Amino acid sequence: MSERQGISRRGLLGAAGAAVATGVAGYAAHSALTTEESQAADNSGPVEFHGAHQAGIVTPAQDRLHFATFDVTATKRDAVVSLLKEWTAAAALMTAGRDIGQYGAVNGPGEAPPEDTGEAVGLPPARLTLTIGFGPSFFVDAKGNDRFGLKAKRPGALVDLPHFIGDNLDPNRSGGDIAVQACSDDPQVAVHAIRNLARIGFGTTVVRYSQLGFGRTSSTSRAQTTPRNLFGFKDGTNNLKLEDTTKLEEQLWVQPEDGPDWMVGGSYLVSRRIRMTIEIWDRTSLGEQEQIIGRGKGTGAPLGKADEFDPIDFNAKTSDGTPKLAADSHVRLAHPQFNKGAELLRRGYNFVDGSDGLGRLDAGLFFLAYQRDPRKQFVPIQQQLSRSDAMNEYIRHVGSGIFACPPGVAAGSFWGEKLFS
């Protein structure tokens, strides 16, 4: 385990003064001197890293995302274990709002590269969470080889996702041996976290792809208001929420009877980069938009209802007898009632990655959904949506990933320890 203690990003002026007075140089003293700002407000505070489940799943969805997947270039199991230990120690520090090392001061002032890249100095913890998952390729390579002696531990639920109708996946935005989801209310804090994990991983892993998200598109707590996606609609009204404790056991967390042991208390993440053709959407009538979604654009209420959280009446008809909700509306096809009760905990983000060279914004939704078993949840839901969803005319799935996210980390343990024990 790393011996790193970390440096408070906001430091203590007293300690800094002492360091300067005794002639201690190097970055730690510099860093501690930067603390002018007042204590962060409550909502910029830290989220506990350790616990039964990983943070960043039911944690009330933060505003910003930096998601990355990594490919492991090392071939030795020990190197992977060392990396996971280093990463865990760094994640515990960064989520607590601490930088990850002594900077140059370890080897005397200025002679070593700083251990921390520094761009988050002075920033609050900003509710940073870091959540890890292992992809199918972490267990077996493309030829079926057992890379790190983990092949037998691959969970049955960690399926290779099937091809869905309309999939137009870019391999450079899909897959990955390891995924790390960084969520924070401050994008610089989320960027800093992924960057420093990438830096620690140098020589062991390379970044396969990364994705920034600028606005959450789901709530994961009833204390949060429902945000809007780039179709301009409220998204995630009926999302699983942290208050739904019974449902979370049924739908989100891997149970002892599911196995394998190392995943109990964990969850499966499916990521999909969903490009929206927003320029075409924006020329669609309000009525058509609302029929496609199945909700009012302003209120977010199911069509025919007044309030966002009103229950959906799939049998409601207008005075001339036509259903208020089209059979191919998104809200209907995605509803548990038409999916054998299957639900997802979504915590996706809006993205705009510049424009695409054809005068269109490269914009959409980076979909992230956690679940107990993708074979019963994401896969059948997406099979139905990809066949019939009226929204398909305006979206294109261009990236994809599936990851087994182990349970939470106890103090002194590391990410995925049980997988390797």
Added chain:
Amino acid sequence: MSERQGISRRGLLGAAGAAVATGVAGYAAHSALTTEESQAADNSGPVEFHGAHQAGIVTPAQDRLHFATFDVTATKRDAVVSLLKEWTAAAALMTAGRDIGQYGAVNGPGEAPPEDTGEAVGLPPARLTLTIGFGPSFFVDAKGNDRFGLKAKRPGALVDLPHFIGDNLDPNRSGGDIAVQACSDDPQVAVHAIRNLARIGFGTTVVRYSQLGFGRTSSTSRAQTTPRNLFGFKDGTNNLKLEDTTKLEEQLWVQPEDGPDWMVGGSYLVSRRIRMTIEIWDRTSLGEQEQIIGRGKGTGAPLGKADEFDPIDFNAKTSDGTPKLAADSHVRLAHPQFNKGAELLRRGYNFVDGSDGLGRLDAGLFFLAYQRDPRKQFVPIQQQLSRSDAMNEYIRHVGSGIFACPPGVAAGSFWGEKLFS
């Protein structure tokens, strides 16, 4: 001028209730029903759109950026004037925190596309500013043709930027007939603004490129703390600030003696997409990093000084007689003392646009600098930096633009009206 009145994004429940009670349908009523949140805090309030100068230049730098340039596809001068009028009206509404139209309700419920794309409904004004500029290609095309009868009005200061040593410019991330800089403390508000201008421009303009920035890298007011760039250093300590009123006349705003008339009170914007090779930087020693920048990483103080705002002593030497500040340090080469007094008002942003397919983050600084005359400011400063700056080993200029930003808009006028009169 557009007749649009706009819709308060936060609406009034009373008015909405009335609309519902009288059976008025459509989006306006929906929209007004969404107002659950309390009034925005002061720092999320609106920035005045009208005034002697455009907002978004000395306005205290907001946290987030969405910058876009547009190419004009229309060939008629009248079409351009109409567009600028439409855009100005929309900009005035959006910066006030209002949506830009009646949605589908104008032509009856649901029959027309919504005039506003909707993803900012419920969000505060978030200090949105929209700032426009005209590029050289707006005045003459690549063959020197006078596109809109404006050739004679092209300012002398709106030069074609020369090639700088090390430039590696992507034409798809450079140039543009018109630039719009959207800054806001909420990225969704900035994205919404550019998207809606692009939508209004459909048939007249196309987006050439767009760029999101997630963290400001300069302060433009002494009331702001100095943020950090992705090198981990404080950036913009000696930036021109709105409180420097005398200097702003000397360095920022076009003066009557400069001409042309239509630019008096305006300013010239130079944009540069500066990719940072952060993975290499991160393996550089702290001492070298600090020598390159010329400042301490923690405090931001000039080397040899204790405080960020201490004056720089270019003659300071260590006990063995070597200069404390290297001759090729960035802070020295960029300093007015070595640039005939020339300064810039910078308001750049950090960006991470995923990764580059080679395992590296596509990250850096989207540099935006306003000035009175690029021939005396950006061009000679950048010529010196591109020749000698020690930082060049870690950066690459990959995009570029120059734009003449007209003075502010009076109520009833429109962006660039004097250019067309």
